[in-house]
Amino acid sequence: MSIYFILTQLGQGFLTTILIFILTLLFSLPLGLVVSFGRMSKIFLIRTISKFYISIMRGTPLMLQLIVVFFAPYYVFGLQMGSSFRFTAVIVAFVLNYAAYFAEIYRGGIESMPVGQYEACKVLGFSKAQTFIRIILPQVFKRILPPLTNETITLVKDTSLAFVLSVVEMFTTAKQIAASETTMLPLMIAGVFYYVFNLIVALGLERIENSLNYYR
Amino acid sequence: MKILEIKNMKKSFGNLEVLKGISLSVNEGEVLSIIGPSGSGKSTILRCATMLDHMDEGDLLYLDEYAAKSTQGGKSIYSSKQDLKRIRKNFGLVFQNFNLFPHYSVLKNITEAPILVDGISKKEAELRAQSLLDKLGLADKSDAFPYQLSGGQQQRVSIARALALQPKLLFFDEPTSALDPELTSEVLKVIKELAEEKMTMVIVTHEMQFAKELSDRIIFIEDGIIQVEGSSKEIFNTDNARLKEFIGKFGHK
Numbered sequence: 001m002s003i004y005f006i007l008t009q010l011g012q013g014f015l016t017t018i019l020i021f022i023l024t025l026l027f028s029l030p031l032g033l034v035v036s037f038g039r040m041s042k043i044f045l046i047r048t049i050s051k052f053y054i055s056i057m058r059g060t061p062l063m064l065q066l067i068v069v070f071f072a073p074y075y076v077f078g079l080q081m082g083s084s085f086r087f088t089a090v091i092v093a094f095v096l097n098y099a100a101y102f103a104e105i106y107r108g109g110i111e112s113m114p115v116g117q118y119e120a121c122k123v124l125g126f127s128k129a130q131t132f133i134r135i136i137l138p139q140v141f142k143r144i145l146p147p148l149t150n151e152t153i154t155l156v157k158d159t160s161l162a163f164v165l166s167v168v169e170m171f172t173t174a175k176q177i178a179a180s181e182t183t184m185l186p187l188m189i190a191g192v193f194y195y196v197f198n199l200i201v202a203l204g205l206e207r208i209e210n211s212l213n214y215y216r
Numbered sequence: 217m218k219i220l221e222i223k224n225m226k227k228s229f230g231n232l233e234v235l236k237g238i239s240l241s242v243n244e245g246e247v248l249s250i251i252g253p254s255g256s257g258k259s260t261i262l263r264c265a266t267m268l269d270h271m272d273e274g275d276l277l278y279l280d281e282y283a284a285k286s287t288q289g290g291k292s293i294y295s296s297k298q299d300l301k302r303i304r305k306n307f308g309l310v311f312q313n314f315n316l317f318p319h320y321s322v323l324k325n326i327t328e329a330p331i332l333v334d335g336i337s338k339k340e341a342e343l344r345a346q347s348l349l350d351k352l353g354l355a356d357k358s359d360a361f362p363y364q365l366s367g368g369q370q371q372r373v374s375i376a377r378a379l380a381l382q383p384k385l386l387f388f389d390e391p392t393s394a395l396d397p398e399l400t401s402e403v404l405k406v407i408k409e410l411a412e413e414k415m416t417m418v419i420v421t422h423e424m425q426f427a428k429e430l431s432d433r434i435i436f437i438e439d440g441i442i443q444v445e446g447s448s449k450e451i452f453n454t455d456n457a458r459l460k461e462f463i464g465k466f467g468h469k
C-alpha cells in the first residue's frame with residue numbers, strides 16, 4: 001500500500017477535522033460570550049437557564065451530545081435528514097458543547113476585572129457598550145488566554161470524536177484502511193497529523209499570547 | 217457661581233449609616249478639602265457626588281441643575297439618563313489607585329474619552345493630550361504604557377485624563393495615599409499648580425500641610441457628619457478637641 005494511496009484516503013478526513021475545528025471556534029467563541037452574559041444576568045430566569053445549560057453541557061459526555069443532536073430531528077420531530085446533516089450535527093454539537101466551556105472561562109475573566117476599570121469609564125462618560133468593548137473585553141481576553149488555549153487544544157483532540165457519526169473523519173478513514181490492509185502505517189500517519197495539527201495550533205496561540213505582551 | 221451643591225446627603229450600606237446628612241457647596245475657582253479619620257465617609261461623599269453610588273436622601277446639584285432631588289419623604293430621585301450624562305460632564309474624578317487603562321498607551325488613556333464622549337477629532341484630542349502631558353511634566357511619556365511608569369507618573373496621567381475632558385470641577389480621593397512619600401510631592405505639586413490656575417477642586421486628603429496651604433475651605437468629617445467647617449486658618453487654629461487631636465496625629469507625619 002503506497003503512502004500516496006493512504007494520504008489521499010486520509011486527506012478528506014484531515015480536511016473535515018480542520019473544518020470542524022475552525023467552525024467550532026468560529027461559532028462557539030461568540031456564543032460562549034452570549035451564554036456568559038446569560039449566566040451573569042440580573043434576571044433570575046435567564047441566569048438559571050444558562051446555568052442549567054452549562055451544567056448539562058459540561059456534565060455529560062460530548063459523544064452522547066453528538067448522538068443526541070444527530071438523532072434528535074428523527075426521534076423528536078420525525079424528520080428524515082439527508083446525509084449532509086451528519087456534518088451539520090457534528091458542528092452543532094461541538095458548538096453547543098464548547099460554548100458552555102467558553103462561557104465559564106469568559107465569566108471568570110469578566111468577574112476578575114477590577115471594579116475600578118468600570119468606575120473610571122463611568123466617570124469619563126463612556127457608555128456601557130464602549131466600556132465593555134474597548135476597556136473590559138480586551139483585558140479579559142488577555143487574562144483568559146491560558147484557559148482558552150487549553151480548551152482549544154482539547155478541541156483538536158475532540159475532533160476525533162466526530163467518528164461516532166461516521167463523518168468521513170481522519171481516524172475513521174485511518175481505521176478502515178488499517179483494517180483492510182493490516183498495516184500500522186495509516187494510524188501512524190493519523191497520529192503524525194494530529195501531532196502536527198496540535199503543534200501548529202499551540203504555536204499560533206503562543207503568538208497571540210506574545211502579541212498581547214505589550215502591557216501588563 | 218456654585219459649581220456643586222449637596223444638601224442633606226444621606227447614605228447607608230445595609231444597617232450602617234455612613235452619611236447622616238452632609239451639606240456643602242463649592243464655588244467656582246474654590247478649593248475645598250475634606251479631612252477626617254479613615255472610615256468616616258469621605259470616599260462615600262465623593263462616590264455619591266460623582267454618582268458612582270446613589271445616595272439615599274438629599275439633593276445633588278451641579279451649576280444649579282438637579283442631578284438628584286429629594287422628594288417629600290426625603291428619598292432622592294435622580295434625573296433622566298440623558299440629563300445625568302450631560303451633568304456628568306461637569307466633573308472629573310481622580311482615584312486613589314489611578315485606575316488607568318493598562319492596555320492603552322498614556323496618550324490613548326487621555327484621548328479616548330474626549331474622542332468617544334465629546335466627539336472631538338483624534339488630532340485635536342492628541343494635541344490637547346500632548347499639551348497636558350507637557351504641563352504635567354510627562355512630555356516624553358506619551359507612548360509609554362501605565363506599567364512602565366512610577367506611581368507618581370501614573371497618577372499624573374490620570375489627572376491629565378480627567379483634565380482632557382475640561383471639567384468644571386475635579387474631585388480627588390486621596391490622590392497620594394497609594395504613593396511612596398518621595399512620589400507624593402510631584403503629584404501634590406501638580407495639584408497646587410491647578411489651584412493657582414483657579415481650577416475648582418474637592419480634595420480628600422491626609423496631607424495636612426498640603427490642605428492647609430491650598431484650601432480655601434476645609435471640612436472635617438467624622439461619624440458621617442460635618443463636625444467643623446472653616447477656612448484653612450480656622451481649621452488649623454480650632455478649639456474643637458477631636459479636630460485638634462486629628463490634626464495632631466496627621467499633621468506631624
Ligand SMILES: Nc1ncnc2c1ncn2[C@@H]1O[C@H](COP(=O)(O)OP(=O)(O)O)[C@@H](O)[C@H]1O
Binds near residue numbers: 234255258
Ligand atoms: N460598598 C460598601 N458596602 C458596605 N460598606 C461600605 C461600602 N463602602 C463603604 N462602606 C463603609 O462605609 C464607611 C465609610 O467608608 P468610606 O467612605 O470609604 O470612608 P473613608 O473614605 O472616609 O475612609 C466605612 O465603614 C466602610 O466600611
Ligand SMILES: [Mg+2]
Binds near residue numbers: 259260389
Ligand atoms: Mg476613602
